Amino acid sequence: MTEDAYAQLRKELADLHQVLVEAALVVWTAGNVSARTGDGHFLIKPSGVPYDALTPEAMVLCDLDGRPVGDGLKPSSDVFAHAYVYRHRPDVGGVVHTHSAYATAWAARDEPIPCVLTAMADEFGGEIPVGPFALIGGADIGKGVVDTLAGHRSPAVLMRNHGVFTIGGAPRSAVKAAVMCEDVARTVHLSRQLGEPLPMEQSHVDALYDRYQNAYGQ
Amino acid sequence: MTEDAYAQLRKELADLHQVLVEAALVVWTAGNVSARTGDGHFLIKPSGVPYDALTPEAMVLCDLDGRPVGDGLKPSSDVFAHAYVYRHRPDVGGVVHTHSAYATAWAARDEPIPCVLTAMADEFGGEIPVGPFALIGGADIGKGVVDTLAGHRSPAVLMRNHGVFTIGGAPRSAVKAAVMCEDVARTVHLSRQLGEPLPMEQSHVDALYDRYQNAYGQ
Amino acid sequence: MTEDAYAQLRKELADLHQVLVEAALVVWTAGNVSARTGDGHFLIKPSGVPYDALTPEAMVLCDLDGRPVGDGLKPSSDVFAHAYVYRHRPDVGGVVHTHSAYATAWAARDEPIPCVLTAMADEFGGEIPVGPFALIGGADIGKGVVDTLAGHRSPAVLMRNHGVFTIGGAPRSAVKAAVMCEDVARTVHLSRQLGEPLPMEQSHVDALYDRYQNAYGQ
Amino acid sequence: MTEDAYAQLRKELADLHQVLVEAALVVWTAGNVSARTGDGHFLIKPSGVPYDALTPEAMVLCDLDGRPVGDGLKPSSDVFAHAYVYRHRPDVGGVVHTHSAYATAWAARDEPIPCVLTAMADEFGGEIPVGPFALIGGADIGKGVVDTLAGHRSPAVLMRNHGVFTIGGAPRSAVKAAVMCEDVARTVHLSRQLGEPLPMEQSHVDALYDRYQNAYGQ
Numbered sequence: 001m002t003e004d005a006y007a008q009l010r011k012e013l014a015d016l017h018q019v020l021v022e023a024a025l026v027v028w029t030a031g032n033v034s035a036r037t038g039d040g041h042f043l044i045k046p047s048g049v050p051y052d053a054l055t056p057e058a059m060v061l062c063d064l065d066g067r068p069v070g071d072g073l074k075p076s077s078d079v080f081a082h083a084y085v086y087r088h089r090p091d092v093g094g095v096v097h098t099h100s101a102y103a104t105a106w107a108a109r110d111e112p113i114p115c116v117l118t119a120m121a122d123e124f125g126g127e128i129p130v131g132p133f134a135l136i137g138g139a140d141i142g143k144g145v146v147d148t149l150a151g152h153r154s155p156a157v158l159m160r161n162h163g164v165f166t167i168g169g170a171p172r173s174a175v176k177a178a179v180m181c182e183d184v185a186r187t188v189h190l191s192r193q194l195g196e197p198l199p200m201e202q203s204h205v206d207a208l209y210d211r212y213q214n215a216y217g218q
Numbered sequence: 219m220t221e222d223a224y225a226q227l228r229k230e231l232a233d234l235h236q237v238l239v240e241a242a243l244v245v246w247t248a249g250n251v252s253a254r255t256g257d258g259h260f261l262i263k264p265s266g267v268p269y270d271a272l273t274p275e276a277m278v279l280c281d282l283d284g285r286p287v288g289d290g291l292k293p294s295s296d297v298f299a300h301a302y303v304y305r306h307r308p309d310v311g312g313v314v315h316t317h318s319a320y321a322t323a324w325a326a327r328d329e330p331i332p333c334v335l336t337a338m339a340d341e342f343g344g345e346i347p348v349g350p351f352a353l354i355g356g357a358d359i360g361k362g363v364v365d366t367l368a369g370h371r372s373p374a375v376l377m378r379n380h381g382v383f384t385i386g387g388a389p390r391s392a393v394k395a396a397v398m399c400e401d402v403a404r405t406v407h408l409s410r411q412l413g414e415p416l417p418m419e420q421s422h423v424d425a426l427y428d429r430y431q432n433a434y435g436q
Numbered sequence: 437m438t439e440d441a442y443a444q445l446r447k448e449l450a451d452l453h454q455v456l457v458e459a460a461l462v463v464w465t466a467g468n469v470s471a472r473t474g475d476g477h478f479l480i481k482p483s484g485v486p487y488d489a490l491t492p493e494a495m496v497l498c499d500l501d502g503r504p505v506g507d508g509l510k511p512s513s514d515v516f517a518h519a520y521v522y523r524h525r526p527d528v529g530g531v532v533h534t535h536s537a538y539a540t541a542w543a544a545r546d547e548p549i550p551c552v553l554t555a556m557a558d559e560f561g562g563e564i565p566v567g568p569f570a571l572i573g574g575a576d577i578g579k580g581v582v583d584t585l586a587g588h589r590s591p592a593v594l595m596r597n598h599g600v601f602t603i604g605g606a607p608r609s610a611v612k613a614a615v616m617c618e619d620v621a622r623t624v625h626l627s628r629q630l631g632e633p634l635p636m637e638q639s640h641v642d643a644l645y646d647r648y649q650n651a652y653g654q
Numbered sequence: 655m656t657e658d659a660y661a662q663l664r665k666e667l668a669d670l671h672q673v674l675v676e677a678a679l680v681v682w683t684a685g686n687v688s689a690r691t692g693d694g695h696f697l698i699k700p701s702g703v704p705y706d707a708l709t710p711e712a713m714v715l716c717d718l719d720g721r722p723v724g725d726g727l728k729p730s731s732d733v734f735a736h737a738y739v740y741r742h743r744p745d746v747g748g749v750v751h752t753h754s755a756y757a758t759a760w761a762a763r764d765e766p767i768p769c770v771l772t773a774m775a776d777e778f779g780g781e782i783p784v785g786p787f788a789l790i791g792g793a794d795i796g797k798g799v800v801d802t803l804a805g806h807r808s809p810a811v812l813m814r815n816h817g818v819f820t821i822g823g824a825p826r827s828a829v830k831a832a833v834m835c836e837d838v839a840r841t842v843h844l845s846r847q848l849g850e851p852l853p854m855e856q857s858h859v860d861a862l863y864d865r866y867q868n869a870y871g872q
Binding site: 023116117118119176179180183186187188190191193194195196197198200204207208211215216217218 | 245246247248264265266267291292295317319320322323324326327328329351353354355378379380381407410411
């Protein structure tokens with residue numbers, strides 16, 4: 001990758017963290033975005049740095065084992081989870097982690113979000129599943145993310161008692177999945193508070209997912 | 219229509235999308251406004267374009283069958299629903315679609331919002347009804363909107379498992395209905411969480427609706 | 437009153453409407469503030485004017501029967517309620533009306549907000565009561581407000597199926613009561629969702645109210 | 655302390671109040687931050703002053719009995735609670751008090767927030783406990799805060815029917831604890847609304863707390 005391409009990716013990554021802040025998916029320093037580079041590495045948020053201090057230069061370059069490359073800040077403590085995803089999912093260009101409130105509320109109950117909205121069928125193609133409980137710091141979280149998503153169309157997974165991980169072909173797609181995940185987590189939560197949302201037919205879910213993935217947008 | 223009138227309508231339409239954003243009725247690219255032109259067409263949001271990139275020029279001109287006219291971006295995938303409404307409701311000058319959370323929570327349960335607030339009587343003249351489930355892409359959603367609203371004073375309809383459509387004599391009135399719909403959906407939801415809101419007498423609803431529609435404002 | 441004093445009061449009134457907007461107590465045009473003048477009149481929001489178009493000059497001067505004085509816009513349709521309060525409560529210098537969501541949710545159930553928070557004891561000195569249902573346009577709402585508040589320390593009353601009215605010695609105090617009313621309506625609502633908030637002893641409520649009214653502030 | 659160090663601490667304290675406002679933990683004038691000085695005093699918010707009028711100079715210097723030193727505004731009516739904490743906890747450099755809604759909702763039920771989220775284990779090392787009811791104005795609140803926190807790792811305590819107090823080695827750490835307290839209070843509340851969040855094993859809580867306190871950040 002050229003220096004220009006690196007600079008652009010660092011800026012995009014900094015900007016995407018602001019999207020998380022504006023969408024109210026993160027508080028203080030809890031939540032991070034990473035982006036795969038074109039040369040076998042990835043960039044990720046530094047550990048414990050507040051969002052309003054996140055410059056493009058602050059982003060930490062790591063190899064696919066999660067080890068920082070060169071000088072710079074310490075990477076997010078979720079770095080090994082991100083690295084695991086990049087190693088095992090070559091189609092993934094971006095990973096997002098948040099503790100967004102409604103999605104995490106489902107995760108704390110170990111309960112997947114059922115697909116009862118057309119917007120869920122569009123983006124997630126079915127339920128948003130729950131992955132296992134795992135401690136931070138090793139490969140366990142990353143393995144839980146990859147193994148759980150393997151059985152689903154969803155680019156989002158709720159990690160038990162913890163929060164949300166989303167993936168995308170590009171970092172911006174992973175951020176979109178994080179935003180939509182919290183939005184549907186909230187709407188289905190609200191609907192369930194006063195009764196039972198109606199289920200959707202699988203053929204409708206399939207049709208909506210197919211159209212949204214293939215015909216939507218420019 | 220003169221070029222100036224077109225430019226003004228395009229700008230109004232872009233501004234009204236910002237009103238949806240500021241009122242937190244939409245996330246990412248989900249939600250759209252359209253406006254009937256003075257010469258048998260309508261303008262609508264392009265598909266999949268983020269709200270902060272929505273310039274007046276980006277709005278897509280379509281005929282009443284929902285087909286784009288001239289060059290430009292691809293219209294919203296809801297274009298056929300808007301087109302159906304304009305064909306069958308000559309009184310309608312603007313249409314809005316959102317997935318606003320509280321209203322969509324009622325829609326997912328297939329449950330109309332009962333008229334238990336003076337503000338609902340004012341703007342909606344009774345309950346906000348639920349329309350049928352329908353897939354995106356053909357005339358079904360538009361037909362569901364028009365048929366359901368035919369039996370109600372309400373300018374808003376909740377489409378099952380989907381979201382909200384609102385209509386108005388002018389685009390701004392449709393946006394107002396979308397804002398008020400989410401506001402009353404939320405207040406009645408909150409009230410129902412801890413008990414049963416008291417019903418209102420039909421004669422009171424009628425009196426409030428009549429005054430608000432005919433005497434309110436400048 | 438001098439022209440300068442009038443100009444200052446008009447500006448204060450316009451600014452206080454922005455406080456309602458920033459505190460998210462109002463949407464679109466629903467909600468208003470009025471201020472008693474020094475010469476037997478009051479100023480009030482014009483009917484149906486959006487908050488971002490509310491200039492100081494737009495405020496409407498009315499006599500104590502609620503009739504506009506001189507040229508200018510049509511006053512809020514709640515003008516007779518405000519006028520009734522000013523006629524019957526010479527101690528009141530400002531009146532606020534909102535449909536803020538949590539408070540209105542209690543109002544729709546005809547249920548007073550119990551005093552279970554020190555912040556409620558401070559500002560309201562006990563429960564926030566509910567007044568009767570009344571139609572807009574005559575003296576009924578104003579009479580409901582005045583009669584209900586007569587038996588309480590609270591500067592806020594929830595009008596059944598409608599919304600909130602608050603009063604204050606000055607317009608800013610009435611706005612403060614409206615902000616605090618929604619805040620405690622929300623907190624007690626949240627507390628009740630998962631159980632029963634503990635009652636407070638009357639002697640504690642009395643002590644807190646006394647201190648806050650007499651010793652708090654500069 | 656030099657005049658420069660004082661000026662810097664006053665500015666930091668004013669800025670931290672804005673953090674409370676931006677995180678929506680406080681309304682009107684309810685909520686305050688204090689900061690221990692390097693010479694046996696502390697600075698605290700003045701009583702009843704709105705957040706947008708809080709200049710660095712407005713902060714009130716007090717001795718460790720809570721008595722203002724020199725000229726200036728009257729200190730927060732919570733001054734004696736802050737003073738008690740500083741006298742009995744030499745490790746504490748900052749104290750925060752709020753009525754943030756979700757946390758106060760737990761406090762009103764006299765119910766601690768159970769540790770069911772990794773983010774809670776990280777910051778609080780276990781449950782967030784509830785302290786006793788106490789009237790404002792003497793040592794009771796401060797004693798309740800100190801005694802309750804003595805038995806917990808948590809830097810946050812919910813005071814019954816009242817609100818939240820948090821402590822930190824530095825004022826910014828106490829503000830962080832206040833922000834995280836409301837965030838987890840909300841997420842666990844949401845989770846409980848639709849069922850029971852799963853408990854976490856004590857060994858996991860211990861491991862997460864240890865890592866976050868010792869390895870997280872730069």
